[in-house]
Amino acid sequence: MEQQQPATALPPKHSAAPASEVDSRAKLKSLAAKSAEYLAVVTGGNKLDADDRTRIIKHTLENFDDYFNRGFLHYRKSVAEAEDFAAIEWTGQGSIIEDIMGRKFIDCLGGFGVYNMGIRHPRIIAAVESQLKRMPLSSQELLDPLRGFLAELLGELTPGDLQECFFINNGTDAVEGALKLARLYTKKTGFISTTGGFHGKSMGSLSVMGRAVYRKPFHPLLPNMHFVDFGDAKDLERELKKLHDLGEDIAGVILEPVQGEAGAVVPPDDYLPRARQLCDEYEVLLILDEVQTGMGRTGRNFACEHWNVCPDILCLGKALGGGVMPLSCFMSTPPIWRVLEDNPFLHSSTFGGNPLACAAGIAAINVMLEENLARQAEEKGRYLMKRLRSLQALYPEILKNVRGKGLLIGLEFADRFIGYRVAAGLFKRGVLVAGTLLSARTIRIEPALNISCDLLDKTLERLADTLQELDKQIEQEAKGK
Numbered sequence: 001m002e003q004q005q006p007a008t009a010l011p012p013k014h015s016a017a018p019a020s021e022v023d024s025r026a027k028l029k030s031l032a033a034k035s036a037e038y039l040a041v042v043t044g045g046n047k048l049d050a051d052d053r054t055r056i057i058k059h060t061l062e063n064f065d066d067y068f069n070r071g072f073l074h075y076r077k078s079v080a081e082a083e084d085f086a087a088i089e090w091t092g093q094g095s096i097i098e099d100i101m102g103r104k105f106i107d108c109l110g111g112f113g114v115y116n117m118g119i120r121h122p123r124i125i126a127a128v129e130s131q132l133k134r135m136p137l138s139s140q141e142l143l144d145p146l147r148g149f150l151a152e153l154l155g156e157l158t159p160g161d162l163q164e165c166f167f168i169n170n171g172t173d174a175v176e177g178a179l180k181l182a183r184l185y186t187k188k189t190g191f192i193s194t195t196g197g198f199h200g201k202s203m204g205s206l207s208v209m210g211r212a213v214y215r216k217p218f219h220p221l222l223p224n225m226h227f228v229d230f231g232d233a234k235d236l237e238r239e240l241k242k243l244h245d246l247g248e249d250i251a252g253v254i255l256e257p258v259q260g261e262a263g264a265v266v267p268p269d270d271y272l273p274r275a276r277q278l279c280d281e282y283e284v285l286l287i288l289d290e291v292q293t294g295m296g297r298t299g300r301n302f303a304c305e306h307w308n309v310c311p312d313i314l315c316l317g318k319a320l321g322g323g324v325m326p327l328s329c330f331m332s333t334p335p336i337w338r339v340l341e342d343n344p345f346l347h348s349s350t351f352g353g354n355p356l357a358c359a360a361g362i363a364a365i366n367v368m369l370e371e372n373l374a375r376q377a378e379e380k381g382r383y384l385m386k387r388l389r390s391l392q393a394l395y396p397e398i399l400k401n402v403r404g405k406g407l408l409i410g411l412e413f414a415d416r417f418i419g420y421r422v423a424a425g426l427f428k429r430g431v432l433v434a435g436t437l438l439s440a441r442t443i444r445i446e447p448a449l450n451i452s453c454d455l456l457d458k459t460l461e462r463l464a465d466t467l468q469e470l471d472k473q474i475e476q477e478a479k480g481k
């Protein structure tokens with residue numbers, strides 16, 4: 001999915017001439033009135049009539065165009081191709097998202113891996129609401145019990161000796177922390193990452209990103225970064241040996257156990273165990289980025305458990321906040337963590353591990369374990385994959401590959417335009433899917449892990465219908481040439 005550039009530059013929003021005091025006061029007054037109007041939408045959202053809703057659609061489109069991100073309006077695969085930019089999200093429950101006009105969509109993209117527990121899971125909402133009434137954000141000085149509760153749960157739940165953790169908000173923050181910790185512990189600077197690897201877009205994470213389009217505009221990135229082919233343990237071995245022989249100092253190897261944004265790419269079964277061995281042999285840390293694969297997504301609580309591999313540093317995010325709060329963390333073992341102990345403020349964050357996020361995280365773990373979401377992902381993934389491969393056999397010229405693990409599934413199409421048309425066809429039939437950030441030809445199927453079998457079957461029926469229609473259209477287009 002290549003990002004489209006806006007056709008024209010945005011007009012300047014503010015005139016350079018200094019406003020008179022009267023003008024300024026009038027403007028502030030008008031903004032206060034507008035904020036009150038918007039606040040009424042937030043608080044009274046359930047009582048809107050049809051005119052209000054139409055007005056909100058208009059405002060949203062104008063505001064995205066003028067003030068937020070014009071490019072984003074146009075580049076989303078499903079809505080752009082379906083020419084339905086005005087689908088304004090309004091509410092959701094479980095695996096159904098409703099737009100402001102009441103149209104319902106089966107959510108098969110799960111917020112790119114955020115909604116493993118579904119949208120607004122009642123237990124997670126209740127936990128956050130209760131905490132909201134007590135203490136929303138941290139005092140920054142007293143100890144917050146929830147942070148300790150969640151750290152203990154994660155320390156006991158994650159594999160091996162990953163007992164220590166630090167909470168933050170985004171996946172990229174978790175990766176930044178992991179890179180800093182690896183440097184601090186090893187006193188080395190370099191990292192090895194993989195082509196197609198995606199770890200976030202802040203400067204450190206971007207430096208280990210395996211795709212030029214996002215890297216190049218921000219050069220120079222962190223120095224001493226090296227890349228190997230994902231899934232190829234021999235390539236990793238060659239690179240480690242070469243860098244060792246050259247005397248380059250390498251702190252760590254960073255990998256996703258299954259590459260998410262590259263299009264649900266699953267490595268060979270011996271890859272992760274071999275990567276672990278090689279990291280030990282060359283005395284570099286193994287960092288696993290499970291921001292997308294963690295929390296049950298691939299059929300285990302953490303994807304590394306498929307291969308019995310324990311990293312030195314683990315990154316989690318996305319679904320860790322239960323689809324209600326932003327929450328991420330990086331975790332490591334006590335001996336590695338010791339380097340942070342002399343000065344615990346070497347790494348800190350104002351909002352990281354705030355009580356609302358931790359309440360959501362505790363509830364998310366509770367739901368994941370009590371609903372056995374990993375097993376649901378494994379079983380439903382197996383079922384989906386089988387049915388999708390039958391569709392691939394029916395339309396091999398359109399659907400070139402079906403791959404993934406658990407409920408992290410990628411459908412690779414003949415080219416990106418076919419991918420867009422499939423996404424749009426599904427959108428028109430009330431199913432939300434999306435592209436992946438690094439593979440323009442791939443659409444992801446990444447629903448909530450507790451999605452019902454009925455909704456999965458409906459999705460498959462609508463996909464079959466879309467492919468059939470597209471097959472006919474392509475045939476006619478070929479005849480017309």
Ligand SMILES: Cc1ncc(COP(=O)(O)O)c(C=O)c1O
Nearest residue numbers: 170171172198199200260291292
């Ligand atoms: C594996 C992985 N790491 C890191 C990130 C970055 O997460 P965020 O967008 O929350 O910063 C993502 C996001 O898709 C991801 O898939």
